[in-house]
Amino acid sequence: MDDDLTLDPDFPARFDRGQRSRCQLYLVSPPRITEDFAEILAEALDAGPVAAFQLRLKGLDEHAIARMAEPLQLACSERDVAFIVNDSISLAKRLGADGVHLGQGDGDPREARTILGPAAQVGVTCHDSRHLAMEAGEAGADYVAFGAFFPTTTKEVLHRAEPSILGWWSTLFELPCVAIGGITPDNGRILVEAGADFLAVCGAVWTHPDGPGAGVRAFAPLLDRS
Numbered sequence: 567m568d569d570d571l572t573l574d575p576d577f578p579a580r581f582d583r584g585q586r587s588r589c590q591l592y593l594v595s596p597p598r599i600t601e602d603f604a605e606i607l608a609e610a611l612d613a614g615p616v617a618a619f620q621l622r623l624k625g626l627d628e629h630a631i632a633r634m635a636e637p638l639q640l641a642c643s644e645r646d647v648a649f650i651v652n653d654s655i656s657l658a659k660r661l662g663a664d665g666v667h668l669g670q671g672d673g674d675p676r677e678a679r680t681i682l683g684p685a686a687q688v689g690v691t692c693h694d695s696r697h698l699a700m701e702a703g704e705a706g707a708d709y710v711a712f713g714a715f716f717p718t719t720t721k722e723v724l725h726r727a728e729p730s731i732l733g734w735w736s737t738l739f740e741l742p743c744v745a746i747g748g749i750t751p752d753n754g755r756i757l758v759e760a761g762a763d764f765l766a767v768c769g770a771v772w773t774h775p776d777g778p779g780a781g782v783r784a785f786a787p788l789l790d791r792s
Protein backbone atom coordinates (compact mmCIF):
# COMPACT_ATOMS: atom_id res chain seq x y z
CA MET A 567 0.00 0.00 0.00
CA ASP A 568 1.23 3.49 -0.84
CA ASP A 569 2.60 5.22 2.28
CA ASP A 570 1.13 8.51 1.15
CA LEU A 571 -2.31 7.02 1.53
CA THR A 572 -2.10 5.94 5.17
CA LEU A 573 -4.92 6.97 7.46
CA ASP A 574 -4.91 9.19 10.44
CA PRO A 575 -2.80 7.14 12.90
CA ASP A 576 -5.47 7.48 15.60
CA PHE A 577 -8.08 5.87 13.41
CA PRO A 578 -10.43 4.14 14.13
CA ALA A 579 -10.48 5.54 17.65
CA ARG A 580 -12.81 8.26 16.37
CA PHE A 581 -14.27 9.51 13.12
CA ASP A 582 -11.47 12.03 13.08
CA ARG A 583 -11.29 14.71 10.51
CA GLY A 584 -7.56 13.99 10.55
CA GLN A 585 -5.52 16.05 8.15
CA ARG A 586 -7.79 18.50 6.37
CA SER A 587 -5.78 17.89 3.22
CA ARG A 588 -7.25 14.41 2.95
CA CYS A 589 -10.68 12.91 2.55
CA GLN A 590 -11.25 9.28 3.59
CA LEU A 591 -13.26 6.42 2.15
CA TYR A 592 -16.22 4.99 4.08
CA LEU A 593 -17.62 1.82 2.47
CA VAL A 594 -21.29 0.94 2.84
CA SER A 595 -22.27 -2.69 2.25
CA PRO A 596 -24.72 -3.70 -0.46
CA PRO A 597 -28.25 -4.07 0.98
CA ARG A 598 -28.07 -7.85 0.31
CA ILE A 599 -24.87 -9.89 0.46
CA THR A 600 -23.80 -13.37 -0.58
CA GLU A 601 -22.13 -15.93 1.70
CA ASP A 602 -18.71 -15.14 0.25
CA PHE A 603 -18.99 -11.44 1.06
CA ALA A 604 -16.20 -11.57 3.68
CA GLU A 605 -13.75 -12.34 0.88
CA ILE A 606 -15.16 -9.58 -1.28
CA LEU A 607 -14.85 -7.17 1.63
CA ALA A 608 -11.26 -8.26 2.31
CA GLU A 609 -10.39 -7.58 -1.33
CA ALA A 610 -11.81 -4.07 -1.05
CA LEU A 611 -10.11 -3.31 2.28
CA ASP A 612 -6.74 -4.58 1.05
CA ALA A 613 -6.83 -2.40 -2.05
CA GLY A 614 -6.27 0.95 -0.37
CA PRO A 615 -7.02 2.99 2.70
CA VAL A 616 -10.58 2.55 3.91
CA ALA A 617 -11.51 4.31 7.13
CA ALA A 618 -14.79 2.60 7.93
CA PHE A 619 -17.21 -0.06 6.77
CA GLN A 620 -20.92 0.16 7.42
CA LEU A 621 -22.99 -3.03 7.57
CA ARG A 622 -26.24 -1.94 5.91
CA LEU A 623 -28.38 -5.01 5.25
CA LYS A 624 -32.03 -4.51 4.45
CA GLY A 625 -34.99 -6.89 4.64
CA LEU A 626 -33.44 -9.17 7.29
CA ASP A 627 -34.10 -9.42 11.01
CA GLU A 628 -31.39 -8.66 13.55
CA HIS A 629 -30.64 -12.34 14.23
CA ALA A 630 -29.95 -12.98 10.57
CA ILE A 631 -27.77 -9.87 10.31
CA ALA A 632 -25.88 -10.86 13.47
CA ARG A 633 -25.10 -14.27 11.97
CA MET A 634 -23.66 -12.68 8.84
CA ALA A 635 -21.75 -9.98 10.68
CA GLU A 636 -19.02 -11.93 12.45
CA PRO A 637 -16.58 -12.58 9.54
CA LEU A 638 -17.13 -9.06 8.25
CA GLN A 639 -16.39 -7.55 11.64
CA LEU A 640 -13.25 -9.68 11.85
CA ALA A 641 -12.10 -8.54 8.40
CA CYS A 642 -12.48 -4.96 9.60
CA SER A 643 -10.81 -5.35 12.99
CA GLU A 644 -7.83 -7.16 11.43
CA ARG A 645 -7.27 -4.07 9.28
CA ASP A 646 -8.12 -1.35 11.81
CA VAL A 647 -11.20 -0.39 9.83
CA ALA A 648 -14.09 0.91 11.94
CA PHE A 649 -17.08 -1.44 11.83
CA ILE A 650 -20.29 0.55 11.88
CA VAL A 651 -23.78 -0.95 12.09
CA ASN A 652 -26.62 0.76 10.26
CA ASP A 653 -30.04 1.46 11.76
CA SER A 654 -29.91 -0.37 15.09
CA ILE A 655 -28.34 0.67 18.37
CA SER A 656 -29.27 -2.69 19.89
CA LEU A 657 -27.57 -4.63 17.09
CA ALA A 658 -24.46 -2.45 17.38
CA LYS A 659 -24.41 -3.23 21.11
CA ARG A 660 -24.95 -6.95 20.58
CA LEU A 661 -22.10 -7.11 18.06
CA GLY A 662 -19.71 -4.89 20.00
CA ALA A 663 -19.44 -2.73 16.88
CA ASP A 664 -17.28 0.38 16.74
CA GLY A 665 -20.37 2.47 16.16
CA VAL A 666 -23.80 2.95 14.70
CA HIS A 667 -25.24 5.00 11.87
CA LEU A 668 -28.64 6.48 12.69
CA GLY A 669 -31.18 7.76 10.20
CA GLN A 670 -33.69 10.33 11.35
CA GLY A 671 -36.07 7.53 12.38
CA ASP A 672 -33.46 5.20 13.85
CA GLY A 673 -33.05 6.63 17.35
CA ASP A 674 -31.43 9.42 19.28
CA PRO A 675 -27.63 9.91 19.27
CA ARG A 676 -27.78 10.52 23.04
CA GLU A 677 -29.44 7.15 23.56
CA ALA A 678 -26.80 5.54 21.34
CA ARG A 679 -24.07 7.15 23.42
CA THR A 680 -25.63 5.96 26.66
CA ILE A 681 -26.03 2.40 25.43
CA LEU A 682 -22.81 2.06 23.39
CA GLY A 683 -20.49 4.09 25.60
CA PRO A 684 -18.18 7.06 25.12
CA ALA A 685 -15.85 5.37 22.61
CA ALA A 686 -18.63 4.45 20.19
CA GLN A 687 -18.83 6.35 16.94
CA VAL A 688 -22.29 7.67 16.23
CA GLY A 689 -23.20 8.99 12.80
CA VAL A 690 -26.42 10.72 11.86
CA THR A 691 -28.20 11.19 8.52
CA CYS A 692 -28.92 14.87 7.98
CA HIS A 693 -30.12 14.80 4.34
CA ASP A 694 -29.71 18.36 2.99
CA SER A 695 -30.56 20.07 6.27
CA ARG A 696 -28.31 22.48 8.12
CA HIS A 697 -30.76 22.39 11.00
CA LEU A 698 -30.64 18.58 11.35
CA ALA A 699 -26.85 18.68 11.22
CA MET A 700 -26.58 21.24 14.00
CA GLU A 701 -29.08 19.23 16.06
CA ALA A 702 -27.02 16.07 15.51
CA GLY A 703 -23.85 17.87 16.55
CA GLU A 704 -25.49 19.14 19.71
CA ALA A 705 -26.75 15.62 20.45
CA GLY A 706 -23.18 14.33 20.43
CA ALA A 707 -22.85 12.78 16.98
CA ASP A 708 -19.32 11.92 15.80
CA TYR A 709 -20.16 12.76 12.20
CA VAL A 710 -23.01 14.20 10.19
CA ALA A 711 -23.95 12.71 6.82
CA PHE A 712 -25.34 14.76 3.94
CA GLY A 713 -26.90 13.38 0.76
CA ALA A 714 -27.90 12.23 -1.65
CA PHE A 715 -25.52 14.19 -3.88
CA PHE A 716 -26.10 12.19 -7.06
CA PRO A 717 -28.68 9.76 -8.44
CA THR A 718 -28.31 6.33 -6.86
CA THR A 719 -29.72 2.91 -7.60
CA THR A 720 -28.85 1.58 -4.14
CA LYS A 721 -31.94 3.08 -2.52
CA GLU A 722 -34.86 5.38 -3.21
CA VAL A 723 -33.89 8.77 -1.87
CA LEU A 724 -36.24 11.61 -0.99
CA HIS A 725 -33.61 14.29 -0.43
CA ARG A 726 -30.95 15.76 -2.70
CA ALA A 727 -28.01 17.77 -1.35
CA GLU A 728 -25.75 20.33 -2.99
CA PRO A 729 -21.95 20.35 -2.45
CA SER A 730 -22.19 23.81 -0.89
CA ILE A 731 -23.62 22.30 2.30
CA LEU A 732 -20.26 20.53 2.82
CA GLY A 733 -18.37 23.81 2.51
CA TRP A 734 -20.79 25.54 4.87
CA TRP A 735 -20.47 22.77 7.46
CA SER A 736 -16.70 22.31 7.33
CA THR A 737 -16.04 26.04 7.53
CA LEU A 738 -18.16 26.46 10.65
CA PHE A 739 -17.73 23.19 12.54
CA GLU A 740 -14.91 20.82 13.52
CA LEU A 741 -17.17 17.76 13.50
CA PRO A 742 -16.47 15.63 10.41
CA CYS A 743 -18.99 15.50 7.58
CA VAL A 744 -19.74 12.54 5.33
CA ALA A 745 -21.06 12.80 1.78
CA ILE A 746 -23.24 9.97 0.42
CA GLY A 747 -25.38 9.09 -2.56
CA GLY A 748 -24.34 8.02 -6.05
CA ILE A 749 -20.69 8.90 -5.51
CA THR A 750 -18.26 7.58 -8.12
CA PRO A 751 -14.60 8.25 -8.97
CA ASP A 752 -15.90 10.46 -11.80
CA ASN A 753 -18.19 12.73 -9.76
CA GLY A 754 -16.70 12.64 -6.26
CA ARG A 755 -13.96 15.22 -6.68
CA ILE A 756 -16.37 18.12 -6.35
CA LEU A 757 -17.43 16.80 -2.92
CA VAL A 758 -13.84 16.43 -1.74
CA GLU A 759 -13.06 19.96 -2.87
CA ALA A 760 -16.22 21.27 -1.21
CA GLY A 761 -15.04 19.91 2.15
CA ALA A 762 -16.26 16.33 2.61
CA ASP A 763 -14.20 14.55 5.26
CA PHE A 764 -15.48 11.13 4.15
CA LEU A 765 -17.00 9.79 0.94
CA ALA A 766 -19.53 7.06 1.77
CA VAL A 767 -19.74 4.71 -1.20
CA CYS A 768 -21.66 1.57 -2.00
CA GLY A 769 -22.40 0.80 -5.66
CA ALA A 770 -19.30 2.32 -7.22
CA VAL A 771 -17.10 -0.10 -5.27
CA TRP A 772 -19.14 -3.32 -5.13
CA THR A 773 -20.25 -3.18 -8.77
CA HIS A 774 -16.97 -1.98 -10.24
CA PRO A 775 -16.47 -4.03 -13.45
CA ASP A 776 -12.95 -5.05 -12.36
CA GLY A 777 -13.97 -5.96 -8.81
CA PRO A 778 -14.15 -4.12 -5.48
CA GLY A 779 -10.39 -3.76 -5.17
CA ALA A 780 -10.34 -1.81 -8.42
CA GLY A 781 -13.33 0.14 -7.10
CA VAL A 782 -11.39 1.26 -4.03
CA ARG A 783 -8.24 2.03 -6.02
CA ALA A 784 -10.23 4.20 -8.42
CA PHE A 785 -11.05 6.60 -5.56
CA ALA A 786 -7.43 7.10 -4.46
CA PRO A 787 -6.64 10.03 -6.79
CA LEU A 788 -9.65 11.99 -5.52
CA LEU A 789 -8.93 11.82 -1.82
CA ASP A 790 -5.99 14.20 -1.64
CA ARG A 791 -7.12 17.81 -1.80
CA SER A 792 -3.77 19.45 -1.01
Ligand SMILES: Cc1ncc(COP(=O)(O)OP(=O)(O)O)c(N)n1
Nearest residue numbers: 652667668669670691711744746766
Ligand atom coordinates in the same frame (compact mmCIF):
# COMPACT_ATOMS: atom_id res chain seq x y z
C1 LIG B 1 -22.95 7.40 5.97
C2 LIG B 1 -24.42 7.23 5.78
N1 LIG B 1 -25.17 8.31 5.52
C3 LIG B 1 -26.49 8.18 5.35
C4 LIG B 1 -27.10 6.95 5.46
C5 LIG B 1 -28.58 6.80 5.31
O1 LIG B 1 -29.14 6.38 6.55
P1 LIG B 1 -30.73 6.33 6.72
O2 LIG B 1 -31.26 7.69 6.49
O3 LIG B 1 -31.04 5.69 8.00
O4 LIG B 1 -31.20 5.40 5.55
P2 LIG B 1 -30.88 3.83 5.42
O5 LIG B 1 -29.42 3.66 5.23
O6 LIG B 1 -31.32 3.17 6.68
O7 LIG B 1 -31.67 3.40 4.23
C6 LIG B 1 -26.28 5.85 5.73
N2 LIG B 1 -26.78 4.61 5.85
N3 LIG B 1 -24.95 6.01 5.91
Ligand SMILES: Cc1nc(C(=O)O)sc1CCOP(=O)(O)O
Nearest residue numbers: 713714718720747748767768769
Ligand atom coordinates in the same frame (compact mmCIF):
# COMPACT_ATOMS: atom_id res chain seq x y z
C1 LIG C 1 -27.60 4.42 1.97
C2 LIG C 1 -27.77 5.73 1.33
N1 LIG C 1 -28.18 6.84 2.02
C3 LIG C 1 -28.29 7.90 1.23
C4 LIG C 1 -28.76 9.21 1.71
O1 LIG C 1 -28.88 10.14 0.89
O2 LIG C 1 -28.98 9.34 2.92
S1 LIG C 1 -27.86 7.61 -0.37
C5 LIG C 1 -27.53 5.99 0.00
C6 LIG C 1 -27.04 5.00 -1.02
C7 LIG C 1 -25.54 4.98 -1.10
O3 LIG C 1 -25.19 4.05 -2.06
P1 LIG C 1 -24.47 4.45 -3.44
O4 LIG C 1 -23.08 4.84 -3.12
O5 LIG C 1 -24.54 3.16 -4.23
O6 LIG C 1 -25.28 5.52 -4.07
Ligand SMILES: [Mg+2]
Nearest residue numbers: 653668669672
Ligand atom coordinates in the same frame (compact mmCIF):
# COMPACT_ATOMS: atom_id res chain seq x y z
MG1 LIG D 1 -31.52 3.88 8.66
